[in-house]
Amino acid sequence: MSVFPFRFDVLRKDPASRARRGRLHTPHGCVETPAFIFCGTKASVKGLAPSQLKAARTQICLANTYHLLLQPGANLIAEAGGLHRFMGWEGPLLTDSGGFQVFSLGHGSVADEIKGKRCRDPSVQKISEEGVTFQSYRDGSLQVLTPERSIEAQCQMGADLIVAFDECTPYHSTRAYTEQALERSHRWEQRSVEALSAHNMGQQALYGVVQGGVYPDLRAESVCFVNKMPFFGHAIGGTLGSTREEMMAIVDQVTSSLDPGRPIHLLGIGGLHDILQGVALGVDTFDCVHPTRLARHGGALMPVTLCDPAERACIVLKRACYARDFGPLDPSCPCETCQNFSRAYLHHLIKAREILALTALTLHNVTFMNRFLQEIRTALEQDRFEEMRTHWHSSCVQ
């Protein structure tokens, strides 16, 4: 009789907000929360080896069912001994269900669309009760993703935390459509639960996704649904509106009524301010491509004191003004990049399109995020979170 190897403990609650310091137990180790989950979409955090992730004190990474299903296939990963062994990462892993990708296929515009920035061509995919038919981005072949297939693949890959298959409704959806999609997502999530229990290996914990778009009553309905389902944790998904205020209003509403005993994940959000606000609203984990993508595009995350506080929390190293900046990237950062390379050298690597630029900046941004989340955890432990938030807020927002 084996014991379910997952547990979420709330170690401390912030007196001034809904923030909490927690610990998420998985078969591959604990995740101290609040935590950031790095995106390793195709079973690799682009540019970094697992040893480097580890050195940067990374706790947990994410991979994507959709991408891995198309290449190299869940069967192959199972043959390899599971995702952990396949990618050489011993720590906790999460796999996303592929629900999000289904809506960004063939276009690449849907990520924007979900954020309310652009309209998409609605003609690409077929959504039925059974699941979603979509075109592979690799070879154009038609693929079908259903709750059962997503869960089966996630079980084969064996990530610790897995996500129920949902429909991610875009921003420009009507209320009627969002509602219809929500109901269907709930049925898919129900099927996800059943599919997981059919595999019954007990080595994976399932997250249910809260949908409902920008409509408070639908979000409320979705919260009510996931709370009743036997999910281990909850994820907040779908469109979160077109502005930060709208996003936080939705997160606020949702987190205030989710089961407080379960960990809460905010899908796809990773801005520093967003994390601070999210944590204050009770979010335990975040994932986002931003830190790693930003790095590949020449941006280095920076403490507020080291970048132009009027704008972003990063410096764009490819800018000409860093060509002769021979000082360290961030003197306070212990990462190998900051310890060894000047801004001028990093600028050069980027301009010269050297591969090291990608690795060096990614390593820094990963380190930065881990330190940032560590700072939040420490602040929570010392009841200083409110102070930290205020400090960041006043430093960054003029």
Added chain:
RNA sequence: GGAGGGGUGGCCGAGCGGUCAAUGGCAGCAGACUGUAAAUCUGCCGACGGAAGUCUACGUAGGUUCAAAUCCUACCCCCUCCA
């Protein structure tokens, strides 16, 4: 010496009478990036101007034409082949 090909904006390279301040690419400059089709994408990129616009430009100097980077003549360079 003979025959042929070519000289275009920082570079490479299209254009071969008007719609050409001149396609592309590179380099340069700036912006974007939030469940990753992203080492990507977008914009600017002769000078002056906020803009409309004005000026200077396609080896050099003339010429033909209402109009020339595009046609003609001479000259200067470069490349290939033959002697």
